[in-house]
Amino acid sequence: DTAVSQTPKYLVTQMGNDKSIKCEQNLGHDTMYWYKQDSKKFLKIMFSYNNKELIINETVPNRFSPKSPDKAHLNLHINSLELGDSAVYFCASSQGLFREYSYEQYFGPGTRLTVT
Amino acid sequence: ILNVEQSPQSLHVQEGDSTNFTCSFPSSNFYALHWYRWETAKSPEALFVMTLNGDEKKKGRISATLNTKEGYSYLYIKGSQPEDSATYLCAFTSGTYKYIFGTGTRLKVLA
Numbered sequence: 001d002t003a004v005s006q007t008p009k010y011l012v013t014q015m016g017n018d019k020s021i022k023c024e025q026n027l028g029h030d031t032m033y034w035y036k037q038d039s040k041k042f043l044k045i046m047f048s049y050n051n052k053e054l055i056i057n058e059t060v061p062n063r064f065s066p067k068s069p070d071k072a073h074l075n076l077h078i079n080s081l082e083l084g085d086s087a088v089y090f091c092a093s094s095q096g097l098f099r100e101y102s103y104e105q106y107f108g109p110g111t112r113l114t115v116t
Numbered sequence: 117i118l119n120v121e122q123s124p125q126s127l128h129v130q131e132g133d134s135t136n137f138t139c140s141f142p143s144s145n146f147y148a149l150h151w152y153r154w155e156t157a158k159s160p161e162a163l164f165v166m167t168l169n170g171d172e173k174k175k176g177r178i179s180a181t182l183n184t185k186e187g188y189s190y191l192y193i194k195g196s197q198p199e200d201s202a203t204y205l206c207a208f209t210s211g212t213y214k215y216i217f218g219t220g221t222r223l224k225v226l227a
Binding site: 004033040041042043044045048056090103104105106107108109110 | 150158159160161162165203205207215216217219220
């Protein structure tokens with residue numbers, strides 16, 4: 001049983017397109033996150049939702065919009081894709097907000113987005 | 117700007133050797149320090165979460181210590197095995213909702 005799942009695993013698309021990446025967790029966690037792994041392999045937090053409420057919104061272009069239909073899902077929608085959006089995107093979840101003594105995070109398998 | 121630095125960037129050790137790496141983080145506004153193990157083509161897997169100065173955690177042959185006053189944590193692996201080969205990431209959380217990952221230490225254990 002996969003704890004945190006993402007679809008699709010690979011996404012190849014052209015510049016200017018709009019695409020979505022879906023994330024689901026079956027751990028009963030309250031908090032979900034999106035991370036971007038950049039070309040230098042850094043993991044950078046993009047968004048965090050707690051009980052469907054946006055908590056963290058780092059400096060991310062507003063072409064990126066997270067949507068949380070319920071506690072178990074946090075989808076990432078990207079408009080007008082650019083070459084620089086190519087990266088691996090990881091979804092994660094944790095029991096509570098990380099500031100509350102920092103529960104460990106469980107990561108999904110990642111989605112490799114390639115924009116051509 | 118909050119910086120989390122890990123050293124060394126990479127290292128190779130022989131099977132059976134013990135090794136350790138460092139994570140340096142801001143000592144102010146500290147909430148917690150996480151260690152993750154990240155194998156190639158997989159996703160990061162949590163090893164430890166430490167919140168108190170002087171914390172020591174252990175899981176099998178892997179252990180970690182925390183010094184929040186000086187802003188560093190050590191991860192130790194005793195008797196390294198080839199399956200320990202991975203990137204070890206630390207992440208710092210602060211009271212201002214920041215969750216910042218280090219650049220990782222890539223460990224290769226040679227059989």
